[in-house]
Amino acid sequence: MRPSPAVLLTDFGLRDPFVGIVKGVILAHAPKAPLVDLGHELAPQDLDGAALALRAAVPYFPNGSLFVVVVDPGVGSSRRILWTRSRRHQFLVPDNGVLSWLPEDEAPVVWRDARNPAWFLPPVGATFHGRDRFAPLAAALLNGVSPATLGPRVHDPVRRPWPEPRAAGGGLSGVILSFDRFGNAVTNVPSRAVPAGARLVHKGRDLGPLRSYYSEVPRGRALAVAGSSGLVELSTREGDFRARTRARPGDPVHVRRRR
Amino acid sequence: MRPSPAVLLTDFGLRDPFVGIVKGVILAHAPKAPLVDLGHELAPQDLDGAALALRAAVPYFPNGSLFVVVVDPGVGSSRRILWTRSRRHQFLVPDNGVLSWLPEDEAPVVWRDARNPAWFLPPVGATFHGRDRFAPLAAALLNGVSPATLGPRVHDPVRRPWPEPRAAGGGLSGVILSFDRFGNAVTNVPSRAVPAGARLVHKGRDLGPLRSYYSEVPRGRALAVAGSSGLVELSTREGDFRARTRARPGDPVHVRRRR
Amino acid sequence: MRPSPAVLLTDFGLRDPFVGIVKGVILAHAPKAPLVDLGHELAPQDLDGAALALRAAVPYFPNGSLFVVVVDPGVGSSRRILWTRSRRHQFLVPDNGVLSWLPEDEAPVVWRDARNPAWFLPPVGATFHGRDRFAPLAAALLNGVSPATLGPRVHDPVRRPWPEPRAAGGGLSGVILSFDRFGNAVTNVPSRAVPAGARLVHKGRDLGPLRSYYSEVPRGRALAVAGSSGLVELSTREGDFRARTRARPGDPVHVRRRR
Numbered sequence: 001m002r003p004s005p006a007v008l009l010t011d012f013g014l015r016d017p018f019v020g021i022v023k024g025v026i027l028a029h030a031p032k033a034p035l036v037d038l039g040h041e042l043a044p045q046d047l048d049g050a051a052l053a054l055r056a057a058v059p060y061f062p063n064g065s066l067f068v069v070v071v072d073p074g075v076g077s078s079r080r081i082l083w084t085r086s087r088r089h090q091f092l093v094p095d096n097g098v099l100s101w102l103p104e105d106e107a108p109v110v111w112r113d114a115r116n117p118a119w120f121l122p123p124v125g126a127t128f129h130g131r132d133r134f135a136p137l138a139a140a141l142l143n144g145v146s147p148a149t150l151g152p153r154v155h156d157p158v159r160r161p162w163p164e165p166r167a168a169g170g171g172l173s174g175v176i177l178s179f180d181r182f183g184n185a186v187t188n189v190p191s192r193a194v195p196a197g198a199r200l201v202h203k204g205r206d207l208g209p210l211r212s213y214y215s216e217v218p219r220g221r222a223l224a225v226a227g228s229s230g231l232v233e234l235s236t237r238e239g240d241f242r243a244r245t246r247a248r249p250g251d252p253v254h255v256r257r258r259r
Numbered sequence: 260m261r262p263s264p265a266v267l268l269t270d271f272g273l274r275d276p277f278v279g280i281v282k283g284v285i286l287a288h289a290p291k292a293p294l295v296d297l298g299h300e301l302a303p304q305d306l307d308g309a310a311l312a313l314r315a316a317v318p319y320f321p322n323g324s325l326f327v328v329v330v331d332p333g334v335g336s337s338r339r340i341l342w343t344r345s346r347r348h349q350f351l352v353p354d355n356g357v358l359s360w361l362p363e364d365e366a367p368v369v370w371r372d373a374r375n376p377a378w379f380l381p382p383v384g385a386t387f388h389g390r391d392r393f394a395p396l397a398a399a400l401l402n403g404v405s406p407a408t409l410g411p412r413v414h415d416p417v418r419r420p421w422p423e424p425r426a427a428g429g430g431l432s433g434v435i436l437s438f439d440r441f442g443n444a445v446t447n448v449p450s451r452a453v454p455a456g457a458r459l460v461h462k463g464r465d466l467g468p469l470r471s472y473y474s475e476v477p478r479g480r481a482l483a484v485a486g487s488s489g490l491v492e493l494s495t496r497e498g499d500f501r502a503r504t505r506a507r508p509g510d511p512v513h514v515r516r517r518r
Numbered sequence: 519m520r521p522s523p524a525v526l527l528t529d530f531g532l533r534d535p536f537v538g539i540v541k542g543v544i545l546a547h548a549p550k551a552p553l554v555d556l557g558h559e560l561a562p563q564d565l566d567g568a569a570l571a572l573r574a575a576v577p578y579f580p581n582g583s584l585f586v587v588v589v590d591p592g593v594g595s596s597r598r599i600l601w602t603r604s605r606r607h608q609f610l611v612p613d614n615g616v617l618s619w620l621p622e623d624e625a626p627v628v629w630r631d632a633r634n635p636a637w638f639l640p641p642v643g644a645t646f647h648g649r650d651r652f653a654p655l656a657a658a659l660l661n662g663v664s665p666a667t668l669g670p671r672v673h674d675p676v677r678r679p680w681p682e683p684r685a686a687g688g689g690l691s692g693v694i695l696s697f698d699r700f701g702n703a704v705t706n707v708p709s710r711a712v713p714a715g716a717r718l719v720h721k722g723r724d725l726g727p728l729r730s731y732y733s734e735v736p737r738g739r740a741l742a743v744a745g746s747s748g749l750v751e752l753s754t755r756e757g758d759f760r761a762r763t764r765a766r767p768g769d770p771v772h773v774r775r776r777r
Contacts, residue, residue, distance in 0.1 A: 020556035038279035128746035228387035487646035
C-alpha cells in the first residue's frame with residue numbers, strides 16, 4: 001500500500017534551504033513518504049492566507065493525508081504544536097487557529113499537545129521548529145506512531161473565528177480577505193448567502209449579480225463570481241481586478257438585495 | 260512497474276494553493292502517480308512561454324509521461340480540453356495551440372475532446388478547470404483508462420504556427436521570442452539555419468558569428484550562441500543580455516551572410 | 519528498498535523549464551529516484567548562498583542521498599564536474615569549491631573528475647550542463663553505477679576557504695555572509711566561539727549578548743541569536759533585520775568580551 005502523503009504549507013519561501021531541510025528530515029525518518037507542496041510563498045506570518053489555503057485545499061487531498069503547517073508568528077516562543085485529525089485527514093499545526101476556517105465536514109475532532117521531546121531532534125542553536133519538531137513529528141505519524149504518544153489531549157486550542165459578513169440594510173456587508181496571483185479578490189461572503197437577484201457592490205461600484213462564469217461579461221469588465229471554493233470572488237475578466245480597482249484587503253463588499 | 264509521471268505546466272504561480280490542489284486531486288484518484296513540476300511561474304496566460312517550455316522539455320521526459328498543461332486565457336469559457344499523444348508522450352491541454360511548437364518527432368497523432376463529464380468533479384462554484392477537469396482526467400489516464408472514454412475524436416485542434424524567420428537581403432530576419440531568468444534571449448531562428456560564416460545582428464549591433472560556447476568571447480561581451488534547444492540565443496557572457504541591451508520580445512534579429 | 523533521493527540545488531529559477539528538464543532526464547534514466555528540491559531560487563551564480571545552503575542542509579538528509587549542485591559561473595567553459603562522497607552522502611558538483619563549507623563530519627573523502635562522455639547526453643547546441651551532464655551522471659549513480667566509471671581520481675579540487683572571523687581587540691571580528699527570506703543575517707561567527715557574557719555589535723550598535731530564543735527580547739527589538747545551523751544570526755523579533763538596519767553582506771560584526 002502506498003503511504004499517505006505529507007502536505008507542506010509554510011511561509012519559508014523557496015529561496016532559502018528551509019523547505020528542503022524539512023523534507024530531508026521527514027525522508028530521513030520516513031523514507032517512503034510522498035511529499036506534496038501546498039505552498040511556501042505565503043507572506044511571512046500570513047495567517048489569513050494560510051487558513052484560506054487550507055480551507056480551499058484540504059477536502060481535495062487523499063484520505064489520510066497529513067498536513068504540516070509551519071506558519072507561525074510565535075516561532076521560538078512557547079507556542080504549542082498541536083496534532084489533530086478530522087474525519088478524513090490529520091494535521092500538525094502551531095496553536096494559532098490556522099485550522100479554524102476549514103469546511104464543517106473537515107472540523108477537527110480531537111487535539112493533542114505534541115510536546116513529547118522524545119520525538120524532537122536534539123537542539124543545535126535557536127530552535128528551527130520546522131526542522132527540529134514538525135518534521136520528526138510528521139515522520140513519526142507517517143510511520144504509524146500512535147498520536148497518543150505525542151502528548152496529552154488539549155481542550156483549548158486557539159480559535160480564529162471566521163469573519164462572518166454582517167446583515168446591513170436588508171443585505172449583507174462583507175470584506176475582501178485576500179487576493180490570488182491573478183488579482184482576484186476572495187471575500188468572506190459565501191456564494192450561497194447571496195440571494196437570487198442580489199447585486200454585489202465594491203467601493204460604491206455595482207458589479208452586477210453573482211455570476212457563474214467569467215464569460216458572462218465582456219473582456220476587461222469587472223464582475224462578482226461564485227468562486228471555486230464557495231466564496232464570492234471579485235474579478236476582472238482576463239484582467240487583474242486588484243490592479244485595476246486598487247482594491248485592498250479589508251475593503252467592504254456589499255450584497256444588495258433587489259428592491 | 261513504476262507508473263508514468265504526470266508533468267505539470269501551469270500559470271498558477273506558487274503563492275496560491277492552486278497547484279497543490281491539482282496535485283491533491285490527482286493523488287486522491289491515482290495515488291501512485293509521480294508528479295513533476297515543469298513550471299508554474301509563467302506569466303499569466305503566456306502562451307508563447309508555455310509552447311517554448313514544452314518544445315524544450317518534452318523530448319527529455321520518460322516515455323509515457325503525461326503532460327498536463329493549464330495555461331489558458333479562455334478559462335471558464337467553452338474552450339475545449341483536448342487529449343492527444345505523440346509517439347512517446349501524451350498530453351492534456353486546452354485547445355489553444357500550446358503544443359504547436361513541439362519538435363517534429365513529438366507531433367501529436369490523434370486528438371480527442373475530453374468532454375465526458377463522467378470524469379469531472381462535481382461543480383462547487385465557478386469551475387476551476389485545473390482542479391475539476393484536468394486533474395481527474397489526468398488521474399483517469401494515469402490509471403490506464405482508455406482515452407476513447409474521454410470523448411470523441413477531434414480533427415480541428417487550434418494551431419499556433421511557428422513564427423518562421425523570413426528571407427531578407429540574402430540572409431534571414433527573425434525575432435526575439437522570450438527571455439529566460441538569466442536574461443538570455445531565445446529567438447525563432449533555428450541554429451541549423453545559420454550558414455557558416457554568417458553574422459548575427461541585434462538592433463544594428465553585430466554580435467559576431469554563431470558561437471558554440473560562451474567562453475569563446477570575453478566576460479561581459481554579448482554573443483549569439485547555438486542554444487540548448489536548437490534555437491539561436493542572444494546572451495552576455497556572465498551577464499544579463501536583456502538588462503544590458505534593453506532587448507524586448509519582438510526585437511528583430513538578422514542573420515547576415517558573409518559577402 | 520526505497521532508492522536514495524537525488525537532492526537538487528541550482529540557480530535556474532522556477533520560471534523557466536530548466537529544473538523540470540533536469541528532472542525529466544533523471545527520471546528517464548532512473549525512474550524510481552525520489553527527487554527533492556533543496557532550492558532553485560539562488561541568485562544567479564551565488565556561490566556563497568549555495569555553500570551555506572549545503573552546510574545547513576546536508577546533515578539532515580537520509581544516508582546515501584545524492585546532492586546535485588548546478589550553481590556554476592563557469593558554465594560552458596572547461597570547468598570540471600566532480601563526483602565526491604562524504605561519510606554519509608554523495609555529491610555531483612562543479613569544481614568551484616561549493617562543498618568547502620560543509621560541516622567537518624561531512625568532509626569529502628575522495629574526488630573524481632566525471633568526464634567520461636559515455637555518460638553524457640549527445641550534444642544539441644551549446645551544452646546545458648544540468649541537462650546533458652549532471653542529470654545523466656546522477657541517474658547513473660542512482661542506478662548503482664560505480665563512481666570509478668565516471669572518470670579518474672582528482673587530488674586538487676578547488677577549495678573555497680571558510681572566511682574565519684579574526685581576533686580583534688580581545689574579541690572577534692566577523693562579517694555578515696548572507697540574508698534569508700525573513701531578513702535575518704547569517705554571519706561567519708560560530709555560536710560556540712562567542713564567550714559567555716560577550717556582546718554582539720553591528721555597525722556600532724550593541725545587540726546585547728547572544729540569545730537562545732527570539733522571545734528573550736521584546737517584539738521589534740534587534741538581537742543576536744545562536745542560529746539554527748550553528749552560526750550567529752542577527753535578527754529583529756517579528757521584524758526584518760535587513761530592512762530595518764539597512765544591513766548588507768560584508769557588514770562587520772564584532773564580538774566584544776565583557777571587560
